[in-house]
Amino acid sequence: MIQGEEAKKLHPTLSYLVQKQSLVVPLIAVLVAFLIGSVLIALQGVNPVGAYQTIFNAALGSERGLLRTLEKTTPLILAGLAVAVALRVGLFNIGAQGQLIMGAFFATWAGFTFTNLPALLHVFVGLLAGVIAGGLWAAIAGVLKAYRGVHEVISTIMLNSIAIALLDYLVNHPFKEPGQALPRTVPIFETAQLPKLGFVPVGFLLALLVAMFISWVINRTTAGFQFNTVGANKFAAAYAGIKIKYIVVASMLLSGGLAGLGGAVESLGITYRFEPAFNKGLGFDGITIALLARANPLATIPAAFLVGVLRSGAPSLQFDYGIEPEIVDLLLAITLLLVAAPILGKLIFRKYAKKSETISSGWGS
């Protein structure tokens, strides 16, 4: 039986976001964001075309730049996937950030705690620790949602704060690197480090594989069918014998696991230790990415790449023009607003929307 909170249908905005798979809205959103961004750049007396060129050049123009971009993109793909998977079930996982840093910390912990593990196994154990930590952290919100009706947006926001506080404590006290002023852990053993293939970070390839795997799970498996059904129509899901509570918890577990993996890949592949100053904002970028990708797992790859390029290229604005790199936050915020608000889609698809939306759903329609 479905009741109360559970019985409420997926928020119309969310279902809109999941259903409209069109490319046009995200593309135009990015375009408009860049246009608004150019105005803001021009206001600072800088030629916007030049500024954008600088970003892209710095991000893609050299092998070093490209490597940095791929490194930035890697956790973003995973964070985007995390948010996308939850969206499929009709859940808005705002807590990807908290899950990601939990994953980053526990992967690091596994990296400096286990000794004498062979290299490959140690990496695997590290990644697994990250997945489990992120997954369990998100599952708390899943359980609260399924069994107590606590809205996941509220609980994941609170879990973000708790994760930050908890990790602050851990790196300041029990796991603080001895003799260091900075609150940070000791580095991981070399056996736990993610290697590179040529100049391509293995973590990046792993993220691509995971995206393909998640896409397959969502579109081809019975598990994915259950996820999608719960997200599309809870009543029909209950009727079809799907255990909604179970799916809510399972999807949060998966979502958090992906975010945790994102953090783990960052720790084991780039930072090699945990420090609260790292991994800033990755989980929040994941929200932008998932919405830009319309919760389509494969589409998180290009969306994450775009964000990765901006993040990787932005600091050079400071050198070349003295523009604060936070301009990129602005660009992304505008993009997010535009993709998240159905208004843009409605404007673009005015005619089309009217044709396809079932506004009345009577017995007769």
Added chain:
Amino acid sequence: MAPLLEVKNVSKSFPGVLANDNISLTVNAGEVVALLGENGAGKSTLVKMIYGLYPPDSGEIFINGNKVELTSPKAAIDLGVGMVHQHFQLVPVFSVAQNVALGAEKKRYGLYDSQQAEEDVAALSQKYGLAVDPAVKIEDLPVGTQQRVEILKVLYRDAKLLILDEPTAVLTPQETDELLEVMRGFAKQGVGVIFITHKLREVLAVADRVVVLRNGKQVGETKPSETDQAGLAKMMVGRSVVLDVKKELAKPKEEVLRIEKIVVKDDRNLIGLNELSLSVKAGEIVGIAGVEGNGQRELVQAITGLRKIEAGKVYINNVDATDSSPYQVHKMGVAHVPEDRERDGLVASYSIADNLVLNRFTEAEFSKRGVRQVEPIKKLARFLVEKFAVKTPSIETNAGALSGGNKQKLVIARELAWGPKLLVAAQPTRGVDVGSIEFIHNQIVQARDNGAAVLLVSAELDEVLGLADRVAVIYAGKIVAELDAAAADRNKVGRLMAGGDTN
């Protein structure tokens, strides 16, 4: 004087379907025009264009002789066109008057004037004979009265043309008769009404003119005085329709469903089923007759695992199914045609094919090691769409794009396809055209003859009496009488349904 509404040569197509092909329609002030046609004939599409929900591909619409562009429902409302949606758009915790005024409030000192609204609503309901108390909250009203509030909403915005798309599908016979009366009242006041229904009796009772669509084309026009039910059916379907169910005498065998004194709560946490007991055997159809709201919904949900059973037992094939989940009940061989197909029975954004395996997706045929088997699913879908004559351009079409009756056929097809041991069918022919009703009834009888036990719940007393081998009358959450089909005449059952006894 120019007619109230004139639709000229309007066409509309959807991907793969010509839904309206050069349709023309006139409605005069003070006239009730019935739109009749098979499922998918294009009735809803036509009225949605008149209400500004879809733009026509070609053709013109005139209101009071002026050519109009109806780009949105708001534009239509401003021109005096109103439509009542079947799924009500009411705020449950608001009063009747608040709901009616919502969005078109009259203000006093810049604030909502509740007294004025209540007076206006009272005046309107007086004028049109729509009895309803303006101060009552929506959530405390029965479905039929909520519909009146929807109609009042439309009238409050000064509608001169009222569109009702299958308004009677969810009404009790009593409420239906009242609505027909109200419609005549509108006509008297000079309002034009477009009325869509599949119930020929209603058409004959209320319409001034009947326009018949088939396959998107206009195939005829007639008047109730010039025809009868059989004539209308023939115009719609293009052949004679057998309106009575033909079946052999039932040969009941072993007991499949046994319900022992179950107690179930309703949505308001009051007693919905009060120690109800019932038994259905293989090879028989047991019909539940009752005034809506006497526990029918709770009964169906209790059997199918969608509602908690507080006390008592349910056995399916002698296995205790009392605390089973919908999944377990399904696995025990129970098929369920839910009363609300849009909400429970379908996922609108899924393809027809996916909807046809909605509750069967874990079966070995459709899933191997957790991977969905696309080809077998499509094969089943093609077979069922063909067999049940679901009108659709393709099995990949979203279920949400189907016409109302075709959605219903989809659910029926899915539930009958797998040879269930027990079929629990709630309102199986709601919104379905006469030709398809005949077909669905035959399918249900055939399932019975193949040894299935059938529990039929229907608001249509005629359907229960025509189809059931045994009639169980439900009243206040209890089965108050069980009659052999032969002994169940309309009057007697009617009295029992009202809580009276047979003598």
